[in-house]
Amino acid sequence: MVGLVFLEAPGLASMLSPEMFDRLCAAGTRMSYADGALVQTRGDARPGLSIIRGGAVQIGNPGHDGSFVITSILGPGHCFGEMTLFGDLPRTHDAIAKGATLIDHVSPAVYERFAEADPTLTRAIMTMMARRLHALLEFTDDLRRLPLKVQVAKLLLATACDGRVDATQEEVAARFGVSRVAIGTALRALERDRLVKRGYGGIDVPDGAALARWIEQRAVLAPIPG
Template sequence: MNEVSAWRPRLLNGHWFSQLPLSLQDSLLQAARLQRLAAGECLFQRGEPPSGLYAVVEGAMRIGAVSEQGKEALLALVEAPHWFGEIALFDGQPRTHDAYAEVACTLVWVPQPALTALLAEHPPYWRDFALLMTQKLRLMFVVLEQQSLMAAAPRVASRLLMIAQGYGEIDGSRRVLQLGQEQLALMLSLSRQTTNQILKDLQQQGVLRLGYGEIEILDMAQLAACVAAESSAKIAPRSP
């Protein structure tokens, strides 16, 4: 067993990899190598050429961008066992965002040449990579809709649920999220003050416990109810 194959059980915890044909799983692991990053280290930056596909098996990657004025947009913290980097596989264009290690990370990396050779030999595998990309596209539409229609508090609750559920990539839910309040505010394009107040309100209601650099969900059902109440209000019939 090589050092990449040793991470197979961790990758199998993710829906996408676990549902791949066994032959494709094997091909990816055979072509892959491990890459380790220190906290704050850059993996790639916006505008760089495609370098392949990555999976987080330890730690978390920060995906986002910084404007010329220094304003940061944080799209996601990518944690195990998520794969990322597939957009550039399809169009061969430069990277769309920056990727930095939020904490010390271990990544499974499948280089671009190995991927293109694999897909040239087995064209049906394109569908499997398309499913990885469309899964994220669906989430993006949900997030855009929420940003347009939801008030701040249910948006915070919804994003916490998404993160706890691994954005649909894992079974079950995590109770403790390694997520700072500032990071959450950046993800939602809310002020830190607004985000902090919403989280404190949820803590007072017994829904959350706030710690240093982490948020523990104490009542998952009540957190979901915050989102459901907002959704119900949006579709409630109007009075004549």
């Protein structure tokens, strides 16, 4: 099971009826990817919707030093490639399988057939894209305005499941495009305030409400001038 989904937006599966989601996936072409396999590359013009059924996918691009800077990690029920359907745009990021991964690739023709039969599909995609854009704008603002430890705290709060984030410090560092040392420093600061606890292969968030209050005290925006 994938515990970490860096994208703070709902997956397609949560926005469709189970019957509709299963039928859409079944109409696609299922592909199996081994851990570390390349699913797509930046600039790939192949159109269609890619739906994750098992495993996970890291979305990102290489950094100037050869590292892989992760934009998001998507788990089962999430999808990518919607910009190729609605904007006729090439794919903007590399996608790499994280663990053994199954993906149903839905062609534009199949998507159009389903969308014409049931308009709720396109409404779900549009809602999902709007929420992704909202999360992206929030993240961009955080990068420009907040100290790294506050950015990390917001990520941990958003992605914790039952009080735990199943992510290594390297994965968190890749999310922000910084070194593991920088993330370690941020996490130590949060640990000193007893807001998180580092463990093997993950980070515990013992009191989400306390972490939320801590973030609110440090991330309040100034009023917009009238």
